[in-house]
Amino acid sequence: MNNGILSVTAISSTEIQVIANAGSDANSGLNSSPYQFDETTTNSGGTDSAWQSSTTYSDTGLSPNTQYCYRVKVRDFVLNESTYSAQVCATTPAVVTDSDGDGLTDAQEATLGTNPNNADSDGDGLNDGAEVNTHNTNPLASDSDSDGLSDNAEVSTHLTNPNSSDSDSDGLSDGAEVNTHQTNPLASDSDSDGLSDSVEINTENTDPLDSDSDNDGLNDGAEVNTY
Numbered sequence: 001m002n003n004g005i006l007s008v009t010a011i012s013s014t015e016i017q018v019i020a021n022a023g024s025d026a027n028s029g030l031n032s033s034p035y036q037f038d039e040t041t042t043n044s045g046g047t048d049s050a051w052q053s054s055t056t057y058s059d060t061g062l063s064p065n066t067q068y069c070y071r072v073k074v075r076d077f078v079l080n081e082s083t084y085s086a087q088v089c090a091t092t093p094a095v096v097t098d099s100d101g102d103g104l105t106d107a108q109e110a111t112l113g114t115n116p117n118n119a120d121s122d123g124d125g126l127n128d129g130a131e132v133n134t135h136n137t138n139p140l141a142s143d144s145d146s147d148g149l150s151d152n153a154e155v156s157t158h159l160t161n162p163n164s165s166d167s168d169s170d171g172l173s174d175g176a177e178v179n180t181h182q183t184n185p186l187a188s189d190s191d192s193d194g195l196s197d198s199v200e201i202n203t204e205n206t207d208p209l210d211s212d213s214d215n216d217g218l219n220d221g222a223e224v225n226t227y
Helices: 108-113 128-135 151-158 174-181 198-204 220-225
Strands: 005-012 013-021 035-039 054-062 067-074 089-090
Touching: 005 089, 013 035, 035 054, 035 151, 054 067, 067 108, 128 151, 151 174, 174 198, 174 220, 198 220
Parallel strands: none
Antiparallel strands: 005 013, 013 054, 035 067, 067 089
16 A cells, blocks of 8 residues: 655645545555555644545635644455555735734734725725725825825826825826816816927916917917927
8 A cells, every 4th residue: 555645735725635645555456445544733723534545635614824744544345454654844914814804914913004994095986905905105295295185086086196195296286286286187288289288387377278368360389389
């Protein structure tokens, strides 16, 4: 007879699956059966199997974050038993707790300083997990780039960059464009007249939403840059 552990796998924080190599009866060529699995540690929950015909044994009711070790022996149809195989070990994973279901574990939230019982610690409409894992925004600041638009407004409504106060690099903050001037925070020249929104507002006093502010038939950019 030959025997041995093929694999030991932690299925969950409370279950380990052990798979043995199929034994064989050297005299008859018949499969050795049954199998008996022995859990060799004294750690809580570890249990030996009874003799069984299956090469797979699932040990359940184990403790999280704990090592368990297994060996196996086989017996043939005339009840000759092998010695135990070498043992193989596996460790159950720790229990991962996400109390508020925001995509960050409580341990991660403790490190970040966010509230593990509040999915949206800064109240900006984005849950903490989305801020950290997707948008790279600050889960403790409702307006990560301090431009006057909340992170959620930038991500969900205006499609601006919540980590850049001036998404179109025109010299006007996204918040000023949306809340004050009604210009496009994603276009540096909202009216496509050849003058940036910032130049129109801060230098030329032209209308950043009207390419021909004085209605004379020449667009503002042509008047300033050409004539």
